Amino acid sequence: MRPFTYERAADVRSAVAVCAAGDAAYLGGGTNLVDLMRLGVATPAVLVDVTRLPFDRIEETEEGGLLIGAGVRNSDLAADSRVRRRHPMLAQAVVAGASGQIRNMATVAGNLLQRTRCAYFQDVTKPCNKREPGSGCPARRGEHRNLAVLGHSDACVATHPSDMAVPLAALGAVVHIEGPGGSRQVPMPGFHRLPGDRPERDTVLEPGELVTAVEVPPLAFGARSRYRKVRDRASFAFAVVSVAAALDVADGMVRDCRIALGGVAHVPWRAELAEAELCGGPATEAAFTRAAGLEMAQARPLERNAFKVPLAANVLVRTLIDLVEAR
Template identity: 60%
Template sequence: MREFRYERAADMAGALTLLAAEPGARPLGGGTNLVDLMKNGIERPALLVDLRDLPLGRIEPTADGGLRIGATVTNSDLAAHPDVRRRYPALAQAVLAGASGQLRNMATVGGNLLQRTRCGYFTDAAAPCNKRSPGSGCAALTGEHRNHAVLGASPHCVAVHPSDMAVALAAFDAVVVYETLDGPGELPLAEFYRPVDSNPQLETALPPGALITGVVLPPAPVAAASRYRKVRERASYAFAIGSLAAALDIRDGIVHDVRLAFGAVASRPWRARQAERALTGGPADAAAFAAAADAELAAARPLPHNGYKLPLMRNLAVSVLTELAEEAAR
């Protein structure tokens, strides 16, 4: 690991000033992803700015009935919070599915949103990777890509986003709040992650020097009947090969409201809006759930070795939505 400076920010203005003064600076929350990348030589920051003394560690109700989650809230505290468990249970389930207790105790909400892909070619400094070294190529296209993207990819990058938490946030229309030296701003999560296009190294739409201060969840009554389901290659903690956040509101056998987001299938959490449109106003049964999933996956472009993700996601959507429908009927 190369040498670096370390500063602990006392306030937001100080943190932003430190980051602006050093082009090679990185914000530090729990460090569960950044420090690993530094050890591998993938990230080489000249300065780490520790944010853990900033007043961003609370979960609070908003005036309109939503929740505001501070950027330095740990994953453990997020998953255990009673309002999250009661009003957005899929979010709590996603966080608990994401990592071991030790990692959840350190990892932060802001850091989770900014974590980098676990593509083996990205984390291997000797391999071509457009995300790590623009213009060098994407080794996964003709190499190992079993766990890579089937939706929204490009010839420049087929890596998937690793976050479980972000999938649930995407389903509930979360908004990322940030601060810059010029003032505050916000980005809907749907706009926070950039399409992969020809510049996969540009992962988010955050302005240069911006610091995430929190995430706002708007009020969503449907979220109280929600679930997160993750499929992985081993029973112990591992990154998803497919995941789903779903919420369902059924009235008189008809889908009144539905939220769906897919994970581990694209470079960002994939909000399944085509499937949502297909389901809304129609019957809440397995045939409708399967048809909606097929409509969403019609745009998929699998690689030679990851086509299994299409039936996996179809079956996952049918299974989870059926469970939610059966629970609503009790």
């Protein structure tokens, strides 16, 4: 690991100033960054520890939403009674990720900013356009069973690994950011970006910008929501495919819905086509199947991950049926 100097941020302004000067990284829980540093993938000269900044609370907003501090540990987010009651899919997604020990360490902002687990990205002896722009993408013809089927580019077929980000994208969460140029807010989806020809950029964050909070707007039917994750083993594994869905049903009709998919793209994938197809239509398996098919018709699977296309559609249909049958 490259030697680095360690600084503990006293306030946001000084933290941003250090990071904006370059060759520095913010340290949250470190569960991904420390590992990437050990692998030689991340080589910052300065680590700015932001875990003692006052971003460790979950507060009510005036609009009735929740403002989740960037430094809130994943386990505290999932344990919060308001999150569990109002947005079960968010609590379920968080506890579906990693292990108990890692959730105790990992922060909300760090979870959003974690890097892909694509094997080529994590192996510095291999080319990777995300790690080393212009070096190539061996995954496209190599090991890509668990990589993207939607929104990928010639340059990169990586997936975003977060479970938590999937319901946040469905909920239209807003990322609060402080940077050298002041503060701004970026809604999800829109915070993470598709790879295009700049796969080294996972998000729209500019150099030195620091995530300070994630705001979850109120959703009246959020209590009728679910996160469903398919993985290669029963626990402690990244999603092959996952679905976060919230459904507002009355008299057999879908009044409103929010849907996002995980494990299928470089971003948590908001299923806008499926949502539009479902809203105002019947809450039936046939309608759900049609909507899921419409969403996944955009997929361009690679040679060895085509199974994800029907898998994602089936998991989406089953999740919606479960939500109709719930309560």
